[in-house]
Amino acid sequence: MAQVKPFPALRPKADLASQICELPYDVMSSDEARQMAAGNPLSFLHVSKPEIDLPPGTDLYSPEVYAKGRENFGKLIASGALVQDKSAGFYLYRQVMGSHSQVGLVAVVSCEEYQQGIIKKHELTRVDKEDDRVRHIETLNSQTGPVFLTYRANPKLNELFARKLTEQPEIDLTAKDGVRHTSWGIRDAATIRAIESEFAGIPYLYIADGHHRSAAAARVFQARRGAGNSAWFMAVIFPHNQMQILPYNRVLKDLNGLSATTLLQKLASIFTIRPGGAAKPTRKHELALYLNGQWHTLNFRPEFSATSDPIEKLDVTLLQKLVLAPLFGIDDPRTSKRINFVGGIRGTAELEKLVNSGEYACAFSMFPTSIEDLMVIADAGGIMPPKSTWFEPKLRDAMFCHLI
Numbered sequence: 584m585a586q587v588k589p590f591p592a593l594r595p596k597a598d599l600a601s602q603i604c605e606l607p608y609d610v611m612s613s614d615e616a617r618q619m620a621a622g623n624p625l626s627f628l629h630v631s632k633p634e635i636d637l638p639p640g641t642d643l644y645s646p647e648v649y650a651k652g653r654e655n656f657g658k659l660i661a662s663g664a665l666v667q668d669k670s671a672g673f674y675l676y677r678q679v680m681g682s683h684s685q686v687g688l689v690a691v692v693s694c695e696e697y698q699q700g701i702i703k704k705h706e707l708t709r710v711d712k713e714d715d716r717v718r719h720i721e722t723l724n725s726q727t728g729p730v731f732l733t734y735r736a737n738p739k740l741n742e743l744f745a746r747k748l749t750e751q752p753e754i755d756l757t758a759k760d761g762v763r764h765t766s767w768g769i770r771d772a773a774t775i776r777a778i779e780s781e782f783a784g785i786p787y788l789y790i791a792d793g794h795h796r797s798a799a800a801a802r803v804f805q806a807r808r809g810a811g812n813s814a815w816f817m818a819v820i821f822p823h824n825q826m827q828i829l830p831y832n833r834v835l836k837d838l839n840g841l842s843a844t845t846l847l848q849k850l851a852s853i854f855t856i857r858p859g860g861a862a863k864p865t866r867k868h869e870l871a872l873y874l875n876g877q878w879h880t881l882n883f884r885p886e887f888s889a890t891s892d893p894i895e896k897l898d899v900t901l902l903q904k905l906v907l908a909p910l911f912g913i914d915d916p917r918t919s920k921r922i923n924f925v926g927g928i929r930g931t932a933e934l935e936k937l938v939n940s941g942e943y944a945c946a947f948s949m950f951p952t953s954i955e956d957l958m959v960i961a962d963a964g965g966i967m968p969p970k971s972t973w974f975e976p977k978l979r980d981a982m983f984c985h986l987i
């Protein structure tokens with residue numbers, strides 16, 4: 584049973600939302616955030632990445648950074664730029680990116696259910712990143728970025744949400760990247776009960792993005808013993824068949840002492856290779872390699888992908904085990920300085936640019952991991968390899984905040 588609960592969100596004034604709402608803190612560097620927020624005192628990056636208001640080179644985890652975030656958050660509230668709703672409610676959050684549209688329920692979900700595995704994870708977390716989010720939540724007394732959850736689609740919820748979307752939205756903005764973000768409030772008791780009832784019949788929720796936020800919220804809940812609203816964390820929950828996963832591509836610094844010819848010869852025992860292929864793979868177990876200014880289409884030979892283990896047959900797993908470790912000497916992609924990861928939102932032209940510049944020796948363009956694979960692995964209690972999924976569009980911070 585998945586519990587979802589309405590809450591009184593802290594939200595931007597509708598006419599200021601486009602100036603306030605920003606991409607999540609973890610998809611940009613401090614320098615990029617500084618440029619994005621330049622000349623805009625309302626930008627939520629002053630709260631989510633407050634180091635931009637301190638001297639460059641400031642330790643990101645210093646007490647001054649969190650204190651500056653609290654100060655900036657307080658200014659947005661005191662000025663009336665962010666206003667808390669008077670009563671608890673659910674919200675719908677629609678994102679439109681090109682031809683893709685997805686509609687999620689904004690609610691708070693249970694920290695206990697996260698600990699019990701009803702809210703399922705599929706990634707490992709890093710303690711330093713958890714610590715950072717714990718300190719951010721504790722210092723602000725708020726969760727300012729929602730966790731991105733999914734569930735197996737439910738027809739009754741689809742119908743209920745579709746009716747709501749015909750009404751006038753409360754916030755409607757198009758961000759600089761062209762993604763449209765629209766929200767509606769749900770406050771009538773009958774609709775709230777209907778949503779809670781439908782979710783009570785959904786056995787599991789799945790974390791798509793936000794593993795560190797979830798883990799941090801659970802730690803704050805434990806430390807506060809559930810005081811205030813700390814037993815719940817904020818999430819946007821999308822049906823699985825509306826999710827868009829882009830590939831997470833790989834770029835390699837060097838060929839590990841191999842010539843391009845030798846590398847291709849070794850790859851030929853693992854893949855069938857077609858030189859001059861497309862930059863984007865078209866199906867599962869197909870990759871594209873960019874090497875010496877040319878794309879090659881690589882298809883795993885059937886014997887390598889013939890397994891029933893859902894983790895072992897992921898393309899990212901196969902590439903790591905059969906190519907990156909034995910041929911490139913990259914045993915731990917989490918720590919190796921010889922590999923980098925490029926989100927699919929940047930496109931294959933970015934891979935070509937990085938290799939053509941000489942900074943990298945080659946690139947692998949991946950086919951996206953499916954949401955079905957993610958759920959099967961999470962159901963089995965498995966952990967996916969690092970950088971397996973890149974979800975788009977990203978949720979905007981400050982569309983909703985949960986005061987704890």
